[in-house]
Amino acid sequence: MTAETSRKYPIFPPFTEWVDAFALMGGWDGKSPLPGIRVEEVMDDEAFTVHAELPGLEPERDIDVTVEHGVLRIHAERHPDKREPQRTEFRYGALARDIRLPQGADDDDITAFYEDGVLTVRVGLGPVTAKLRHVPIERR
Numbered sequence: 001m002t003a004e005t006s007r008k009y010p011i012f013p014p015f016t017e018w019v020d021a022f023a024l025m026g027g028w029d030g031k032s033p034l035p036g037i038r039v040e041e042v043m044d045d046e047a048f049t050v051h052a053e054l055p056g057l058e059p060e061r062d063i064d065v066t067v068e069h070g071v072l073r074i075h076a077e078r079h080p081d082k083r084e085p086q087r088t089e090f091r092y093g094a095l096a097r098d099i100r101l102p103q104g105a106d107d108d109d110i111t112a113f114y115e116d117g118v119l120t121v122r123v124g125l126g127p128v129t130a131k132l133r134h135v136p137i138e139r140r
Helices: 015-024
Strands: 039-043 047-053 063-068 071-078 094-101 104-114 118-125
Touching: 039 094, 047 071, 047 094, 063 118, 071 118
Parallel strands: none
Antiparallel strands: 039 047, 047 118, 063 071, 071 094, 104 118
16 A cells, blocks of 8 residues: 555544534524524515525425424425445535524414525514513412
């Protein structure tokens, strides 16, 4: 075996691959049970918008967006290619991300579209009513 062929695949991956792998397995907080999806959140007066990086997926087959109890959940599944790769750095399987919606989010005013590998979810915002409510205390 020559020195050139023995160095083809290093024993340990570069440090940047360790950091990327750690971030995709739930991020720094480690709370996510599935690998994470990188997102960008933008809020203005009318809407809360989430952009999620999901390249190479078929939105009709691979991506599911749900809202329940004020949490937006993006779930995606990347399927492996039918061919046997010689070497791959792609990650296959399930990906998920939960995002808490801001106050005033309207569950009935949600739209989503997929373009150029980015899923964009727009959630309309209604007025935030912050009423002070006193809770009576019973004496027993």
